[in-house]
Amino acid sequence: MNRITALPFIPTAQLNESPMSLLRRAAIGNGYTNLLSLLHSLSPNIDHSVGMIGYVARNPTLYKSLCEKLGITDGCRRRVSYKRTGNGREDSVLWQGLEVQIGDLQFSTEKVCIPCYLEKGYTIADWEHFAAIGCPKHQVFLDTSCPVCKTPWSYEQVPLTCGCDPETALSLVRPLHKNRAALLTKIVKGNNQQKILVLSNLRRLFEWWSQLSVHLSQAEQSDYLYHLMTGKWPKLEQDKNAFGVHPRILFLPLLSASDSGTQLLIKKLLEVKTINLRNLNIEFSFITRKDAELLLGISRARFNNFIKQGLVHRDIAGKFDLQQINHLLLISKWLPFNSEKELLWKNNRSIASHFSVAALVKKDVENTPLPAHHSTRSIPSLSQQSILTLCDATHILQANAESIRHLIKIGLIKATKGTQVSAVQWSIKKEELQSFNQKYVFASAIAREINLPVTTTSSRLQSLGLLPISGPGVDKGKTYLFARSDLNSVSNEILINRPYKSPAGRKRINDMSSSATTLTSQQVARELHLDTYQIRFVVRDGWITGSKNSKGHYLFRASDVDNLADKINNDYIDLDRAKDYTDQSIQSFRRTWIISGLVDEYKLGNRRLIKNADLLVVQRLWINNKTSTHIAKQIGRQRSFCINLEKIGLLKPTLIIGKKEKKIKLYPDNHPIYQCYSISS
Structure with missing residues (x-):
């Protein structure tokens, strides 16, 4: 140049x-x-x-x-x-x-x-x-x-x-x-690489705190940097009347720091139980899954268990409520920088022996949490509803829909036909479901609490002399149902640890020969309602594992097949049945809920499944919101009817799901403008 x-x-x-x-x-x-x-x-x-x-x-x-x-x-x-x-x-x-x-x-x-x-x-x-x-x-x-x-x-x-x-x-x-004033200059003159990394990491904290409504002045920043560099909190800058949070939340950006200086400093700062900062507010803050796992110090698999247990809730955007994470940290016994990086939660199997099995399963309908897959802010809570749907009942009672339909038919659950969504769906009064839940409990609900398969739990209960009220071999029910009054005398320790003999005559796996514990592909296909050739796809997709015999044919453990069948029956529903809850075709249902990213679709061979918890969310959204195609069909207009009204400012969508080409808009179900343009008979 x-x-x-x-x-x-x-x-x-x-x-x-x-x-x-x-x-x-x-x-x-x-x-x-x-x-x-x-x-x-x-x-x-x-x-x-x-x-x-x-x-x-x-x-x-x-x-x-x-x-x-x-x-x-x-x-x-x-x-x-x-x-x-x-x-x-x-x-x-x-x-x-x-x-x-x-x-x-x-x-x-x-x-x-x-x-x-x-x-x-x-x-x-x-x-x-x-x-x-x-x-x-x-x-x-x-x-x-x-x-x-x-x-x-x-x-x-x-x-x-x-x-x-x-x-x-x-x-x-x-x-x-x-x-x-000399904090940075001393580090530069001393050529201290470790301290400059620590100082930079602490300075980044202020950007994270500003997202939590904590905005520090220049003087406050200088005080905090000086004190935090020594591992101490400036006590005068805290507010006892402010909202207390676990210190891990305030130090979230530093938890992933790789330098040893920051790690040692964080270990010292985390000795504080709770921190109260002026104007601190985490009520409407949401974080990514990666940050949530980092805060709790747990693995991805363990975090999945938290979601299934309802300990954390995910919103439609896939983020998690920071307030719930803070609650989990405050109620847990946390050991900072534990080698296993695990929260010391009580395992279900270590609950005190004097706790009865009936006490393990919730009886309260109003306080039953919504499915952990979605945020509670976008969906009405159960306490605000007087009439519940069949899908609500499956979540509360922790049983599949077929089992609840059977109990409705035999009169144990009182229900009537007709909901806001469909005239053929069952509607159940909350008081009726509360009364039923206080008297009875499904074996599937007990199995989830003690972390055992449903079939094993049912066999153990019957071997202790408890007679089911409903179930297979009793009244052709799908799942065993027990009276809570009978379970009060059975402790958790006895149910889990006492040797048992299956009432059906099947021995425990440890007492069986290897040939008796295995099932062929044909037998597994009958259990899962699939064609035999589909079993290899079930294995490929990771639903179940099997071994091949000398002829190259798959063999499966009977216990694994039972567990998978219970999981499918209790947690999933076929797509061709799920679509009936919204009166949509399979194509419309997939486009509205699955392709948009709100609901996950699972393949079990040639069966297409979604989770019951996801269907509950879909039902609640569908009560007062519909797609443009659905509304236009009801009033005899073209499917672009609502979109055209939105362009001229006469209608606004109530909910937008997905992004870009996968975006779906839901509009209010009952809007006065529809009557003005209705041409249907």
Whole structure:
């Protein structure tokens, strides 16, 4: 690159000068009004956006070429320019002899110590770090705008050129304690790489806290940084009347830090039980699954169990309520940096022996949580409903729909036909279901609480002399039903640990020969209602594992098949049955709920399944909301009817599911505008 000739002023790098300050002095000294005008004249690829200043500062090759064009010597350039470090993409910068992340150096605004600038006439590199707060020499805060007229400063123009009196600006600088002002400078002079990483990580906390409604002033930031660097909390800055949260939530950005200094510091800071900060609010905060697992310190598989147990709830966007995560942390016995990284939850099998089996299963209909797959804010709670659907009952009683239909037919559950969704669906009064739930309990509900298969639980209960009220061999019911009064005498320990003999005559697996414990593909296909050739796809998709005999045919353990059959019957419903709950075709149901991403579809051979919990969510959304196609069909219009009304401002969607080409809009079911355009008979 050729140098620009006849420049009247070529700057010389000063002690500890910022690289952009050197170029700015070249611009002003040669008659340019601002730095970007000079950079654009040297390289047309550099536009006038403020982000270009940081791009030039962090790009050593580009910075070198600009200095060569200006006639700045290599010695001056090397004295101020940064170097890129790190493997692969070189995403770190060598700043003041320390390795920092690119984002740690900020160029969108300029921080200046007014006394230093008036003395030297240039800005120093220390002020570029986003953790720089004060000047150790003059013990004052760094300013980002003129203290007189509040005009913001940037690297594009020289500070204090707003026309205000420099002496007046100097008199308005704010004093800062020397320990706070010298925090960053001591780290730089000591060339302490570990502490600069810790300081940068702590500075990032303030961005996370601002999302939790905690906005700190510059003075508060300096106090917090100084105290947190020593592993102590500034007690005076806490508010006892504020909302208390577990310390792990406030330190979420630091939990994934890899450097040893931050890990040791966090271990020390987490000794506090709860933290109360002024204005702290996590009520409407949601986090990703990765962050939720990080906060709880558990694996993905363990977190899936939390979802199934209803301990955490996911909204439609797939995020989790931070308030629920905080509650789990506060009620658990947490050991920071436990080697297993597990919450010490009580296992269901270790519940005290004097607890009866009946006490393990919830009796309260109103307090039964909604399915953990979705947020409770978008769906009405059970306590607000007086009439429940069959799908509500399956969730509350923890049984499949066929079993509940059977109990309705024999009169144990009182129900009537007709709901807001369909005239053929069952509706159950909440009081009736509450009364039933206080008297009876399904074996499937007990099995989930004690973490045993349903068939094993039923066999153990019957071997103890308990007679089922309903079930197979009693009244052709699908699932065994027991009276809670009979279960009061059976403890959890006895049910799990006492040897038993199956009433059906089948021995326990340990007492059976290997040939008696295996089933062929034909037998498994009959159990799962599939064609025999579909079993290999069931194995391929991970539903069940099998072994091959000498002829290459699959053999399966009978217990595995029983567990899978129970899981399918209790937790899933076929898609061709699920669509009937919304009066949609299979194609419309898949387009509205599955392709849009609200509901997951599962393949079991040639069967297409969705979870019962997901169907409950669909039903509740469908009560008062419909698709444009469904509404148009009811009033005799084209399927684009609602979309056209929305374009002219006469209708608005109540819910939008999915994104981009998968987006589905739901509109209010009963809107007065529909009657004006109805042409159906």
